[in-house]
Amino acid sequence: MLQYVNMKIDGGDFRATKGSSVLDVAIEYGICIPHLCHVPNLSEIGACRLCIVEHVVNGRSKVTTSCTLLVKEGMVIRSNTEKIKKLRRNIAELLVAQAPNSRAIQDIAVRCGVKEVRYPFRNENCVLCGRCVRVCSELFGAKAIGFVGRGKDRRVEPPFGVLSDLCKHCGTCIDLCPMTFNPCEGYMKSGEEHLCGKCESQMLLADNLPESCVWCELGEGFQCSRY
Amino acid sequence: MSPELLDSILEGRRSQPHQLIEVLHDVQEHYGYISEDAMKTISNDLGVPLIEIYGVASFYKAFSLKPRGKNVITMCTGTACHVRGAKPLLNQATSQLGVQPGETTQDGLFTIEKVNCLGACAFGPIVTENGDYHHDMSPGKLRKLIKSLHPTRTEETSHD
Numbered sequence: 001m002l003q004y005v006n007m008k009i010d011g012g013d014f015r016a017t018k019g020s021s022v023l024d025v026a027i028e029y030g031i032c033i034p035h036l037c038h039v040p041n042l043s044e045i046g047a048c049r050l051c052i053v054e055h056v057v058n059g060r061s062k063v064t065t066s067c068t069l070l071v072k073e074g075m076v077i078r079s080n081t082e083k084i085k086k087l088r089r090n091i092a093e094l095l096v097a098q099a100p101n102s103r104a105i106q107d108i109a110v111r112c113g114v115k116e117v118r119y120p121f122r123n124e125n126c127v128l129c130g131r132c133v134r135v136c137s138e139l140f141g142a143k144a145i146g147f148v149g150r151g152k153d154r155r156v157e158p159p160f161g162v163l164s165d166l167c168k169h170c171g172t173c174i175d176l177c178p179m180t181f182n183p184c185e186g187y188m189k190s191g192e193e194h195l196c197g198k199c200e201s202q203m204l205l206a207d208n209l210p211e212s213c214v215w216c217e218l219g220e221g222f223q224c225s226r227y
Numbered sequence: 228m229s230p231e232l233l234d235s236i237l238e239g240r241r242s243q244p245h246q247l248i249e250v251l252h253d254v255q256e257h258y259g260y261i262s263e264d265a266m267k268t269i270s271n272d273l274g275v276p277l278i279e280i281y282g283v284a285s286f287y288k289a290f291s292l293k294p295r296g297k298n299v300i301t302m303c304t305g306t307a308c309h310v311r312g313a314k315p316l317l318n319q320a321t322s323q324l325g326v327q328p329g330e331t332t333q334d335g336l337f338t339i340e341k342v343n344c345l346g347a348c349a350f351g352p353i354v355t356e357n358g359d360y361h362h363d364m365s366p367g368k369l370r371k372l373i374k375s376l377h378p379t380r381t382e383e384t385s386h387d
Contacts, residue, residue: 137276137278143276143277143278143279144278145278146276146278146279146281146282147282148281148282148285148286149285149286150285150286157281158278159266159277159278159280159281160263160281164277166277166278
């Protein structure tokens, strides 16, 4: 039998299934917490940091990722305070500077309210969200790719850099990758990267209802969980 | 590399995934590096996916994926050693041996490694040579150390 706990998100009372994460509950009840590395049915690694929320314990709030935070009885969560919005905007800004050639990440930046990018563009083709790695090792058990190296040299690679027989060419890693869609205007060459921001009209409704999912189109590029 | 040695390293540890780091340490110690074949054998015998071994081996500075020289000179460039002058030491070693950190000399005698801390900050700057710690190093001391390890070559290139 399912066990339930009662918790508060942004002042509202919710009944959540024991064992689920705060992000799962928020998605289920239509609260918009931007997320990128979260994929249903895969383990959470909290890599993208976009889903940060404030967790209030004894009157003091702690900022943590909601995907790795399990629900508890009497838990108080604030998902849309000024502090969180500011932090989230900065994270999205860093993501867009890392990989501007992704429609998913450009869209997330718009959703998180990024107006300008103050960091130098790196134009990498990976943001290390780990979706491909997790789907390969958890859903298919192939374990053909994984994280290699550390720090600034961390990257996704098959063993020894050569694709082995372990890979069955199912293509799920590519399906889940947020980097496969180029921005609508096409690929930005190095030197001409910029914040796209063309979809800001999507935010007209979202700005007025900041904490609820308004079925915006900004999650299409990375399979936002409402799809 | 001999399969017997790898066999003896793996003896008694087979099917125990948690022994991975220990095995890798032993392989590193005995062979000087961790080869592709060794990783494949370890993967089979311990029951750890190959990518996991590759990830661990590439993550830690203690493991090398390329063959290393006979003498490994490890320079500490951590905060304390940096403040006490690790940079001139590194310059000394790279110019004396003519290779960059992480590389091995052509004759396969020396490898220079750069690490972020060796855990002996009070004695900095620290240089280790094949695991032996040398404290309070100076470029002059380092020059003599490298010379003592390989006298003929360094006499030709040394200018003072």
